[in-house]
Amino acid sequence: MSTLLNKLHGWYQENHRKLPWRDIDDPYRIWLSEVILQQTRIDQGTSYYLRFVDHYPTVSDLAAAPLDEVLKLWEGLGYYSRARNLHRAAQIIVQELGGTFPTDYKSVRALPGIGDYTAGAVLSFAYDQPYPAVDGNVLRVLSRLYASEEPIDTTQGKKYYTALAKQLVEKAPHPGLHNQAMIELGALICTPQLCDCSRCPVRSDCPSADSPERAGLPRKALKLSVQPRHLGYLFVLKRTSDHWQTILYQRPTGDIWAKLYQPTLLYDQPVAPQEELLLQPLPEP
Ligand code: SF4
Structure with a gap:
């Protein structure tokens, strides 16, 4: 496993996209970027992120802002509950947690709008703590890397893939870098439409490499019904x-x-x- 991790981490260091919230360790800015990027493309989210850090450079600035002003700045991004939760969580951090983003999983997870993915992302990216950060990209990479037919959208499937991600991140010398590398691999190489296996750093360890059937992974159990x-x-x-x-x-x-x-x-x-x-x-x- 250590060879696979070394190859993945080396590839990430050479090839990752330079984004304004990357290569920083400020938990507030990392958290802000993660919330903005939920359900949002990077090209659209970047201008919002820059506007937010310009208006509210610290968590205290965000907590002190009127909610209407925050919602106005959020205008066009959709899913406004994200902005409300962000603002409420900033107030809790300032009023109840001494103005510092918490460093323990339980306290981070208790903040409004923060689920398992965001908690793992902030704690690993900012503090290098070995928590998994399992988003859609990581689910896809894991399902192909382990050639798993386990559906990703069931409670059992989520537990299964989270356990795999946990095993990997706990072995990684730099958990934050590892989680970002898994996400970046899913975003750039092991994408939904195409497994670009010829450019993949873990190709020699992957049973799904160059396999058209396995490009159909991950499996989903539920069909979305749109009303x-x-x-x-x-x-x-x-x-x-x-x-x-x-x-x-x-x-x-x-x-x-x-x-x-x-x-x-x-x-x-x-x-x-x-x-x-x-x-x-x-x-x-
Ligand atoms: S070898 Fe192909 S299928 Fe396997 S992780 Fe890399 S891109 Fe995905």
Whole structure:
């Protein structure tokens, strides 16, 4: 196993992408980047990350900011509960944990919005602690590297792959570098569409190398069922002396876009109504 780890770590040091949150050990910035990059592409997330560290260079700056300001800065990224949890967790760190990002797994995991992956990522990247950080990239790499048919989307499968990742990270001389190398391998070489095995540093240790069937790994047990939902809005405008104002309402919690503002909701149905709405140009105010 040590040969495999050496090859993987050497490849990472030579080939990893230079990103603003890489090669740093500030847990606040690492945490911030991980939250921004959930469900977000790197090219889109980078500008948000830079904007956040510019506005809030430290966790204390983020904790002191009004939530509305944080949400405004988050605008366009979606999944706004991430921003709310980030802000709430920053306040807990400042008010209850002395302003320092915790160093023990239990305290990190107890913060709002931090799951097993983010806890493992921050503790390993920032403090070099040997916790696994198992995201979609790592699940794919592990499933191919161990030629495993175990589905990745069941409780049992998640436990199985987390145990494999734990075995590897506990043997790694630098756990933070190791976790980043696994993620980077999945992002650059062992990708969903293509196993670029000819460029892979662990090719000689991988039973799935150059195997078209195994490129179909990882397996999933559940099929995602997508329910269509059509929301129709009416823009109600109020005329003032020199401009138009749009009347907005705050959305309820417990649904998408919780607490965000929207125009007057006309309908929210699985199928869009067929009637056509007549659109009229506005007169000058
Ligand atoms: S050899 Fe191919 S299948 Fe195996 S880990 Fe590398 S890229 Fe993935």
